[in-house]
Structures are given as structure tokens and as C-alpha cells.
Amino acid sequence: MKLLRFGDVGQEKPGILDAQGNVRDLSGHIKDINAEFLSSEMFARVQDMDPASLPLVEGDPRIAEPVSGVGKFICVGLNYADHARESGMEVPPEPVLFMKATSAITGPFDQVQLPPGSQKSDWEVELGVVIGREAKYVSEADAMDYVAGFCVVNDLSEREYQLERQGQWVKGKGCDTFAPIGPYLVTPEDAGDVENAGIWLELNGERVQDGTTATMVYKVPFLVHYISQFMSLQPGDIISTGTPPGVGLGMTPPKFLKEGDVMRLGIDNLGVQQQSVIRYAK
Known part of the structure; x- marks a missing residue:
């Protein structure tokens, strides 16, 4: 469904x-x-x-966006070994978690607005997991019983805010329009093998991310289990599970979003998004 x-x-x-x-x-x-x-x-x-x-x-x-009133938007950093490598970071011994502001959520075809003065805004196609019932201290074996479905997420990131402005990553992750979700919430029986799915993003028609969820370090059941040890997961919460290589930060030289760019991204069986990039204007 x-x-x-x-x-x-x-x-x-x-x-x-x-x-x-x-x-x-x-x-x-x-x-x-x-x-x-x-x-x-x-x-x-x-x-x-x-x-x-x-x-x-x-x-x-x-x-x-396919889910209204999302309570928590939890993201997993450096969850693809090849993306960690392109970012110049080690694969973490445990999942890196951070929160994305729910005010960043927008529709899958809505415009993405670059914050005023932003010079290092970046793209990240990710597999999203939608929680269907309260998950609190759940086992990895039972974790999928708490999943309502899956969706495509573009975890946009302002790299200067994220990496150069002190503190945690959240500064670069929560800008308005920096979380397009959808187009669908796909239930598990129709989502196919989400742990062996093609995942990709095109920038202005050029495929820059072209990976598979099979290279995720920490898989969906483990992530639901792991996160539930630190906070209860509530119905409608979303977990964004990390991105494959091909982000602008990892290019030589780095390449970032500019006004007029068009991103098109998708995951097998979960649908396709597309956003045009504009500058924020009051």
C-alpha cells in the first residue's frame, strides 16, 4: 500500500x-x-x-509529505562506509544520532529554499522509516513490528552551519524546507527489500549519488532497536537512516547547491522526488 x-x-x-x-x-x-x-x-x-x-x-x-504532525525526526550519521570515507571520517562503532527540526519537513516536490547567505548547502538521499506504534526498549528481533512503512527523504545539510559553526550537527540540518519527504508512505509488504534497494540522486540531470541500501552499516531493525534504548519512538516519528556517497561535500572540489538547481531522487519501490532550489526571500 x-x-x-x-x-x-x-x-x-x-x-x-x-x-x-x-x-x-x-x-x-x-x-x-x-x-x-x-x-x-x-x-x-x-x-x-x-x-x-x-x-x-x-x-x-x-x-x-505523507505523514502529518511528525513528532520526532531522528537521523543516523555516517551509516554508509563509503560516505564516511568521502567525508574524511571513520565508521562509528555505534550509530551517530542527531535530530532534524520537524519544521524543516516539506512535500517531495516543493521548492527548497537556501538560507540567506548559505554557500554550502548539500543534498543527501536517504531511506526513511516511519514508526507505527510506541517502541520503547524493543529488541532487534521484534523491531520491524513497530514499523508502519518507509519513505524517501532528502536530508539537506548546510555544511558550514553543520561543521564550522561549533556544536552539534543540528545547526546545518534544521533549516526550513531541508527535509522533503515522500511522495509515499509505503507499507512493508509493498516496499520490497529495503535493505537491498537502489538509492540515487540526480543534480541537474547528472547522477551524483548511485548506491544501494545494502551498504548501510547499521540496518533498519538494529536502528529501531538501538534508538529505542535512548528514547521512546512514537507513531509518526521518522528515522532517516543515512546517505550513500556522492554528496557535494565529498567532491573534488566540493560542489554545493545554488539557485536554479534541480534535484531528482528516489529509492526502488518507494517513489521519486524532485525539488528546484531557490534563495529565501521575505
């Missing part, structure tokens, strides 16, 4: 993709795709519905 949200900002409705790739309206059955829905019996009922029985959404509506 591929769930999504559609509509203008502030007026989004829940939807589901049918077998032909058409958007169907779920708003007659649920209010939104959020923590309440993901942790309810209705989540299972929707999976049993025939999407073709739902109203067809006409036209070409905006596709929003």
Missing part, C-alpha cells in the same frame, strides 16, 4: 495510490495520515480496502 497526502499547504487530504498509479481520496474514511491513524485499527482496515472503490482525485494536485 502506498499512502500519500495531497492538496495545498494547510488543506491536505489523505489518499492512496491505486494499481494504475492514480490518487484515490481517503478523506471519507480517515481524517489524516498521522500518529492517531497509524496506531489505530483503521490502519489495517485501509490496507484491506480496494483503492478502486474510492473517489478518483482529478487533476494534478500538490503532493504533500
